[in-house]
Amino acid sequence: MSESPTDPMIGRLIDGRYQVRSRIARGGMATVYLATDLRLERRVAIKIMHGHLADDNSFKARFVQEARSAARLAHPNVVNVYDQGQDADMAYLVMEYLPGITLRDLIKDYGRLTPEQTMDILEAVLGGLAAAHKAGIVHRDLKPENVLLADDGRIKIGDFGLARAANNNTATGQALLGTIAYLSPELVTRGIADARSDIYALGIMTYEMLTGEQPYVGEAPMQIAYQHANDTVPMPSVKVPSIPRELDELVLWATARDPEQRPRDARVMLDQLLDVEKLVRPASADTGMAPTMMFPGGFGDASATADTQILGAQPLAKPAAALPSSSTLLATKGEKRKRRGYWLFTLVVLLAALAGGTGWYFGSGPGSQIAVPRLASMTPEKAAAALAELDLTSKPGEEYNNEIAAGLVSSTKPDAGTRVAKGTAVTVLVSKGRQPITLPTLTGLGQDAAETAITDLGATVGSTDEVFNSSLEEGTVVSATRESDGGDVSKGGAYFEGLAVNLVVSLGPIPDVTGKSVPDATAILKEKGLGAETGEQRYSDTIAKDAVIKLSAAKSGPVRVGDVLVLTTSRGPEPVEVPNVVGKPWEEGKKILTDLGFKLKYNPGADAIAAVLTIDATDPAAGQTIPKGATIELTPKF
Incomplete structure (x- = not known):
C-alpha cells in the first residue's frame, strides 16, 4: 500500500525512540510503518493499533499476545519482535524490517509453483512452525499472506496475533478469526485448535502452491467452511497431473479431516518432507544444483496487508528456498546490479535442467500417467471434454445411483484419482436414478420381519406408528406407506432403493372392560x-x-x-309404566305385559287357571312405574 501524504503518523517520534518514516501497509487491526530506531540506529517495522480499537480490551489483549508469542520464539524462519509498548493512547509493536514479497504475491505472479519450489518454501515454513509447536504455541492463522519471501532469500512466518498456548483448546468468540480458506474442520465445527490445526492450514497452502488455487471455493464464507467440515481435500495431481505422488500423499496426510490422522506437529511433517525430497529430486546431488533460491531484487516495501505482512531481517546459516517473480527481479540496486550476469547464467542452467527433466518425466517417467479426474454430477458431454483435455478417452456406461440425479455422471471406472496411462479409455457411468424394487405384502408380518424385508431390498424403514387394533396381534404390521409420496404399499408394490417405508404396527386389541366398575x-x-x-x-x-x-x-x-x-x-334397567289390563281377556292381558318385558305371577294357583275368563287385578296396579323386567302378580276372574 502506498504512503498516504496526509497520514499524521509520518514524521512522528514514538515513545521518544522510534521515528516514523513511511507507511508500509494497512490492515483491519493495525497499520505498519517503516521507522528508525534512534537508539540502536537501525530500520524497524512498527505496527500501530488503530485508534478506534485502542479502548477494546479484547483487541488490545490480542495485540499484546502477538508480541509475547513471537518473543518466545528464536528461529531464523520466524519474524523477530523487538519491543512492545504504549505511547499515550497508542499501542504499538516493534519488529524487524525486511523488504520483500509475501507468498501470496508470488502465487499471484506465477499461478502455481513447481514441486521443487514448493518443497523449499514448505521446508522453511515447517522449520519455523516446528519451533513454535515445540514452545507450545499454535499459530492459528497460517496462510500465504503470513509467509514472507525476503529479497535476500530468507523465508519467515509471522503475525502471531491469533496464537495461543497449545494446551488452550477451548473455543471462544474469536475462534474463527483465522482466514476461512485455511481453517481446519475442528475449528469450523467446534472452534478448537491445536498444532494439528496449523498442519491442516499448511496442507491447504501446499495444495495452493502446487496448483495455483485453493481446493475449496464458494460465494459465501459458510459455503467454504461447510466444505472444510464435510469434504476431503482432493489430490493436487487431479489439477496438475505432473505433481509427484509423494506430494499428493503429503497433502492428503496434512489435510485429513480427522486430526488424529494428521501429523501431530510440524516436526513430524518436516521429517516426512525431508524423506519426500530425497525421492522427488534425487538428481540434485549428482548435478550439484542447489534448491531454488529467492533471488535478490528491488522489491521496495512489501505490499501485503498490515495484519498479515511478515517483517524481518536476520541472517540465516542456510537460505531458504523461494521463487523469483519475473526476470525483472534480477535487477538490483547498487552493487547488486553487477551480479545480473551471474543470476541470468544460473537461471539458464536451471531452465535447461528443468527442460531435460520435463522431457524425461512426461516421456517415460511418472508424468506419463494421469490421474482420473472427479467427474461426478457433470453432464456426460462435460465429462468427455474434461477427459479429452487430459489425453484420455471416454467410454459410455450406465448404472443405478441413489445419490446422483438421472442423466448426470455418477462415477468412473477406474475411480477418480487412479493414475492411468495417456490414451486410456475411462468408462463414464451415467446415473439411471434410483434402483427400482418391488416391496412384498407387509400387512400381517411381524415388525422385525417387515423391516428385514424392506432393508434387504435396499430401502429403509422410516417412521413407525403404533396403534391398537382389534383384529391383529401385538407387533403385527397393520399398514405401510411410501414416505416419498404417502402411497399405500400394505399389499406391496413398486418402489426405489434408498427411500423409506413408514409402518403402522398393532398394539393388539383394546382391553374389554364391559361390565367392570x-x-x-x-x-x-x-x-x-x-x-x-x-x-x-x-x-x-x-x-x-x-x-x-x-x-x-x-x-x-x-x-x-x-x-x-x-x-x-x-x-x-329402564323404568316402565304398568298398563291397565284389568277386565281384559286373560291371554290378551298376559301378552301385553310380557311384551313390555314384565315377568308374571298368578294368584290363585295354576289349578284354577283353566277357568279364568278375565284379569281381575294387578300388583303393582296400573299406572305405577317399575323397572323393566320386574314381576307383576295377576289375579284372575272366574
Missing part, C-alpha cells in the same frame, strides 16, 4: 398406556347399574398409547 376399568386401561374418563349413562337390561357398558375414543382415528377413552356406564 369404573375404577377397575380405569386401572386396566392404564396398564396399556390409555387414559379413561366417564361419559354418559344409559339404561341396560343386562349391565349392572354404574358398570361399564362400552368404550369409545375421545377423538377420531386409530387409538394410540396416551389416548383417552370415554366410558359409557349403566343406569340399570
Whole structure:
C-alpha cells in the first residue's frame, strides 16, 4: 500500500525512540510503518493499533499476545519482535524490517509453483512452525499472506496475533478469526485448535502452491467452511497431473479431516518432507544444483496487508528456498546490479535442467500417467471434454445411483484419482436414478420381519406408528406407506432403493372392560398406556347399574398409547309404566305385559287357571312405574 501524504503518523517520534518514516501497509487491526530506531540506529517495522480499537480490551489483549508469542520464539524462519509498548493512547509493536514479497504475491505472479519450489518454501515454513509447536504455541492463522519471501532469500512466518498456548483448546468468540480458506474442520465445527490445526492450514497452502488455487471455493464464507467440515481435500495431481505422488500423499496426510490422522506437529511433517525430497529430486546431488533460491531484487516495501505482512531481517546459516517473480527481479540496486550476469547464467542452467527433466518425466517417467479426474454430477458431454483435455478417452456406461440425479455422471471406472496411462479409455457411468424394487405384502408380518424385508431390498424403514387394533396381534404390521409420496404399499408394490417405508404396527386389541366398575376399568386401561374418563349413562337390561357398558375414543382415528377413552356406564334397567289390563281377556292381558318385558305371577294357583275368563287385578296396579323386567302378580276372574 502506498504512503498516504496526509497520514499524521509520518514524521512522528514514538515513545521518544522510534521515528516514523513511511507507511508500509494497512490492515483491519493495525497499520505498519517503516521507522528508525534512534537508539540502536537501525530500520524497524512498527505496527500501530488503530485508534478506534485502542479502548477494546479484547483487541488490545490480542495485540499484546502477538508480541509475547513471537518473543518466545528464536528461529531464523520466524519474524523477530523487538519491543512492545504504549505511547499515550497508542499501542504499538516493534519488529524487524525486511523488504520483500509475501507468498501470496508470488502465487499471484506465477499461478502455481513447481514441486521443487514448493518443497523449499514448505521446508522453511515447517522449520519455523516446528519451533513454535515445540514452545507450545499454535499459530492459528497460517496462510500465504503470513509467509514472507525476503529479497535476500530468507523465508519467515509471522503475525502471531491469533496464537495461543497449545494446551488452550477451548473455543471462544474469536475462534474463527483465522482466514476461512485455511481453517481446519475442528475449528469450523467446534472452534478448537491445536498444532494439528496449523498442519491442516499448511496442507491447504501446499495444495495452493502446487496448483495455483485453493481446493475449496464458494460465494459465501459458510459455503467454504461447510466444505472444510464435510469434504476431503482432493489430490493436487487431479489439477496438475505432473505433481509427484509423494506430494499428493503429503497433502492428503496434512489435510485429513480427522486430526488424529494428521501429523501431530510440524516436526513430524518436516521429517516426512525431508524423506519426500530425497525421492522427488534425487538428481540434485549428482548435478550439484542447489534448491531454488529467492533471488535478490528491488522489491521496495512489501505490499501485503498490515495484519498479515511478515517483517524481518536476520541472517540465516542456510537460505531458504523461494521463487523469483519475473526476470525483472534480477535487477538490483547498487552493487547488486553487477551480479545480473551471474543470476541470468544460473537461471539458464536451471531452465535447461528443468527442460531435460520435463522431457524425461512426461516421456517415460511418472508424468506419463494421469490421474482420473472427479467427474461426478457433470453432464456426460462435460465429462468427455474434461477427459479429452487430459489425453484420455471416454467410454459410455450406465448404472443405478441413489445419490446422483438421472442423466448426470455418477462415477468412473477406474475411480477418480487412479493414475492411468495417456490414451486410456475411462468408462463414464451415467446415473439411471434410483434402483427400482418391488416391496412384498407387509400387512400381517411381524415388525422385525417387515423391516428385514424392506432393508434387504435396499430401502429403509422410516417412521413407525403404533396403534391398537382389534383384529391383529401385538407387533403385527397393520399398514405401510411410501414416505416419498404417502402411497399405500400394505399389499406391496413398486418402489426405489434408498427411500423409506413408514409402518403402522398393532398394539393388539383394546382391553374389554364391559361390565367392570369404573375404577377397575380405569386401572386396566392404564396398564396399556390409555387414559379413561366417564361419559354418559344409559339404561341396560343386562349391565349392572354404574358398570361399564362400552368404550369409545375421545377423538377420531386409530387409538394410540396416551389416548383417552370415554366410558359409557349403566343406569340399570329402564323404568316402565304398568298398563291397565284389568277386565281384559286373560291371554290378551298376559301378552301385553310380557311384551313390555314384565315377568308374571298368578294368584290363585295354576289349578284354577283353566277357568279364568278375565284379569281381575294387578300388583303393582296400573299406572305405577317399575323397572323393566320386574314381576307383576295377576289375579284372575272366574
